[in-house]
Amino acid sequence: MINITLPDGTIKQYNKGVTANEIALSISEGLARNVLAAMVNEQTVESSRPIETDAHVRLLTWNDPEGKNVFWHTSAHLMAEAIEQLYPGVKFGIGPCIETGFYYDIDFLDYNISSDDFKRIEDKMAEIVASKQAVVRREVSKQEALDYFTKKGDEYKLELIQDLEDGKITFYDSGTFTDLCRGPHLTSMAPIKAIKLLSLAGAYWRGDEKRKQLTRIYAVTFPKKKELDEYLLLLEEAKKRDHRKIGKELELFTFSQKVGAGLPIWLPKGAALRERLENFLKKVQKTYGYQQVICPHIGNVDLYKTSGHYQKYGQDSFRPISTPQEGEEFFLKPMNCPHHCEIYASKPRSYKDLPLRIAEFGTVYRYEQSGELHGLTRVRGFTQDDAHIFCTSEQLEEEFCKVIDIVLYIFKTLDFKEYIAQVSLRDPNNKEKYIGTDENWQKAENAIMKAAKERNLNTVVEIGEAAFYGPKLDFMVKDAIGRKWQLGTIQVDYNLPERFGLEYIGSDNEKHRPIMIHRAPFGSMERFVAVLIEHTGGNFPLWLTPEQAVILPISEKYHDYAKYVETLLSEKDVRVSIDERGEKTGKKIRDAEMRKVPYMLIVGEKEQNDKTVSVRQHGQIDVGVMSIDDFANFIAEHVQSSLKKD
């Protein structure tokens, strides 16, 4: 007998060689039906794997992320099997599960697969599922593995096997398909009830652009059709919230081929919205002792040689521009920090000047590969809500914490309820990627970890994700439909002050080197507005929205009254307009709803006589009649309360 410890701490005795399936069955039949795999001593295994010694066992179902992973991983094999049957001779790369679903990278040789093939493949997959075939794990020797794929002629699998250690190689057989795989897998394809192939993409073999590009097929599967339908609905919802679509509809921004790819043009409504965001942040920063500065959009090449950016990114930047007479070279500013270092260096500094907090909505230009450009989230010209804090090492942690406070306040004000803070550290095995001394890196990394702990942040640590000059803390938010977006960043930097020779005179009358914090709570205005659009679906908070209310006169007879209302409201800073078209009220309401205007003020005979407006709220029905003043006050209070700091 062996002792099996379950997650709730209970210990049960079973015969040696018991399987997770049997354990589940001993608890309940329902559980047994739903078990997909098991976690045995922190290792996921098949639910059919015999357990030979005392162990901690967690049964994995669809409700566990690990259970989903196994489900999707097996689904990838299912898809491969179907594809192999339909397109004999194709070669397989890798087929892992991903956050939602899975993909398989496949070399289709001469065949040009398209999404028209999806239906066939889905049908074939369903057919295989219906045959209820088992998925069987088998250990093979390295030679056996090599022989199998040599015979099959799959050089990708052979390459994978080369890197594996003999004695640790497993194959999984399912129906006609055998795959090299670490596993674990479902013991049968039967639970895979709903299948959807999603998209095709090219993907380099082993992520190396010099190697062959395979065809990647993304797909997702579920144990219930209903869940697939829900997922497809979520995709639809995401499509509706696409900031590129909404940005166009609400006339916030546009792109022009003539202006150039990746160079967003802010239209009046978008520019006004962005300006409100900037003013909001400026106001917050003022209370935290920041000073605004303005720098030019270009900087001498030497500036970036000093900062180290030239050596690191010079080749991947827009080519320098040069003066016609002297041939002096300038780069379009790719970041603001070197300029800000020069602001620091513009006069001698005393410890009494520190911390010095320099802020700028600085527009920067970076060459992004053409295939990378994407709406407002990935562009070649964008404005950072940037600031650099120069401080002493004693001040570092407190300053860092204050920045965290600003970030969290912004998230709260803009209704991002969930966030994760990612601490990005240097990869200690790859030090040549970074500049600066070990000692400084150590200090910087410690400071970040300490501050994150101090503010009790929900953090994850990523090794090797640091900027080349220092570690950072990045904030990811979850939007209204659960998608994650990276926004603000805070970075500690010991290196730039050194490269720029920045100093201050301490209380000891000696020269010292300040430490720099780079930070951008929004990240960039472009990206932030994009995320805000996707988060709100274009229904911006009242204080931000381009148009807070629209007046809808019932007929032409009330246009004068409508103008009267407009004047009164405008005087009280309500952003309002009149729909004076000769359309019926129903039509005007429909259009205002589509434009996502928060309030519609319907005015006709009654309202004119009583000096009131009939208020309708976006997405709702009639919310009652108010006096003009009451409505103005209502808007003002609403705006104030959403910006209140508590």
Add this chain to the structure above:
RNA sequence: GCCGUUGUAGCUCAGUGGUAGAGCACUUCCUUGGUAAGGAAGAGGUCACGAGUUCAACUCUCGUCAACGGCUCCA
């Protein structure tokens, strides 16, 4: 940058080797209306751009640019 797909009116999209169509939006007229589309008429396009094939190209071929889905990258 790479692979694949796409590019037709302001927007969403049909369409064909013989020089273009719908709906919405727009303009004008009729209608003066009470909480999600009243009616009619009109205007609007070098069919992304450049070459080539052809008697003839929006359509076929090649190139360029851009967008989209990914890959690689991201100070």
